[in-house]
Amino acid sequence: xxxxxxxxxxxxxxxxxxxxxxxxxxxxxxxxxxxxxxxxxxxxxxxxxxxxxxxxxxxxxxxxxxxxxxxxxxxxxxxxxxxxxxxxxxxxxxxxxxxxxxxxxxxxxxxxxxxxxxxxxxxxxxxxxxxxxxxxxxxxxxxxxxxxxxxxxxxxxxxxxxxxxxxxxxxxxxxxxxxxxxxxxxxxxxxxxxxxxxxxxxxxxxxxxxxxxxxxxxxxxxxxx
Ligand SMILES: *Cc1c(COP(=O)(O)O)cnc(C)c1O
Numbered sequence: 001x002x003x004x005x006x007x008x009x010x011x012x013x014x015x016x017x018x019x020x021x022x023x024x025x026x027x028x029x030x031x032x033x034x035x036x037x038x039x040x041x042x043x044x045x046x047x048x049x050x051x052x053x054x055x056x057x058x059x060x061x062x063x064x065x066x067x068x069x070x071x072x073x074x075x076x077x078x079x080x081x082x083x084x085x086x087x088x089x090x091x092x093x094x095x096x097x098x099x100x101x102x103x104x105x106x107x108x109x110x111x112x113x114x115x116x117x118x119x120x121x122x123x124x125x126x127x128x129x130x131x132x133x134x135x136x137x138x139x140x141x142x143x144x145x146x147x148x149x150x151x152x153x154x155x156x157x158x159x160x161x162x163x164x165x166x167x168x169x170x171x172x173x174x175x176x177x178x179x180x181x182x183x184x185x186x187x188x189x190x191x192x193x194x195x196x197x198x199x200x201x202x203x204x205x206x207x208x209x210x211x212x213x214x215x216x217x218x219x220x221x222x223x224x225x
Contacts, residue, residue, distance in 0.1 A: 115151050
């Protein structure tokens with residue numbers, strides 16, 4: 001068995017069946033993606049618009065593409081018909097544009113609100129206060145062509161497992177609180193995307209429903225992005 005398939009098999013054996021695995025294929029070739037596809041993988045994550053567009057056209061139509069990276073509003077139009085979930089919604093403006101572009105093409109786009117939980121300054125995302133302000137405003141309810149499916153967050157890049165666990169735990173708590181307060185009658189708000197190659201086990205212990213795994217499946221990327 002080739003190593004990508006073997007890696008996937010190993011990860012699947014360690015992840016509960018209720019947790020979805022997104023194979024993060026950024027920087028990886030269509031051949032690598034096909035290897036994963038042929039071993040049954042259907043959800044793939046990309047973080048750059050051009051790269052996603054280049055891959056979409058050459059790969060099977062039943063792949064579910066997830067956008068994971070910061071998305072500029074002026075690029076939404078290009079990807080809207082190809083993505084099944086945008087995990088990196090980090091502003092009200094972006095949600096608004098996703099809604100209007102979805103409406104134009106007669107679709108409803110699944111979105112996760114990205115929450116900033118890491119101590120690093122550079123990562124995008126809403127704070128807990130900002131996401132509550134958005135949900136309190138009820139503005140999202142007028143967005144008929146987006147479906148808010150849950151939250152996504154990235155822990156601090158650190159060896160300190162206690163810190164990572166505390167960050168995931170606070171996000172999971174926020175997820176439950178928001179679900180109860182704003183989505184109690186909405187069964188679609190059910191995804192908590194947290195956990196990457198280095199921290200997915202902790203994330204699952206803390207309640208993740210979706211892990212985003214790149215290097216552990218495909219090997220190291222040549223450069224970090
Ligand atoms: C690159 C990336 C991942 C995967 O990272 P690995 O450490 O290779 O598993 C997950 N989530 C996001 C948002 C990413 O940009």
